[in-house]
Amino acid sequence: MNAIGRLAAGLGLLAAAGCVATPVQVGRAAYQDNCSACHGARGTGDGTMAVFVSGGVPNLRGLAARNGGDFPEAHVVRVITRVSDLHEGIVAMPDFGALLDASPTVYTAPDGERIRTDATVLAIADYLESIQD
Numbered sequence: 001m002n003a004i005g006r007l008a009a010g011l012g013l014l015a016a017a018g019c020v021a022t023p024v025q026v027g028r029a030a031y032q033d034n035c036s037a038c039h040g041a042r043g044t045g046d047g048t049m050a051v052f053v054s055g056g057v058p059n060l061r062g063l064a065a066r067n068g069g070d071f072p073e074a075h076v077v078r079v080i081t082r083v084s085d086l087h088e089g090i091v092a093m094p095d096f097g098a099l100l101d102a103s104p105t106v107y108t109a110p111d112g113e114r115i116r117t118d119a120t121v122l123a124i125a126d127y128l129e130s131i132q133d
């Protein structure tokens, strides 16, 4: 096993022991802080703010099902990073400034587009992928 492999194995052990949060755990916490008010604690679109959003709030557990069974990771990254304008114009949409500035990174979408985003956003995408119906 090379150094990277040993490091990864060590991190896996730490994560298993509860010492280091996995991306899914980081994503779940960030989701609960920033998204659950509208999309609901379980992602089903029934957060306490949802009644104030005209047109309703989508169920994020159905993202893969609505995309032919494939989790649309790039779509999720675009929506949270505001490259997509899906979230624009929604009254009470918080500013995700802190979320988008914690650990800047670049995500390369399947179509080759390089999106400046944050590791926390990718962690939220991992979390959402883990809760697909």
Ligand code: HEC
Pocket (backbone or CB within 6 Å): 031, 034, 035, 036, 037, 038, 039, 049, 053, 056, 057, 058, 060, 063, 075, 076, 079, 080, 086, 087, 090, 091, 092, 093, 094, 096, 124
């Ligand atoms: C103020 C309420 C609100 C908050 C907070 C919010 N959303 Fe949304 N979100 C919406 C609404 C409403 C839509 C649907 C917009 C439309 O279809 O025009 C949406 C759409 C989406 C979509 C696209 C769904 C689809 O079916 O294509 C994703 C993905 C998403 N939100 C993820 C998130 C994540 C992740 C967060 C937290 C970082 C978040 N949202 C925070 C209200 C919210």
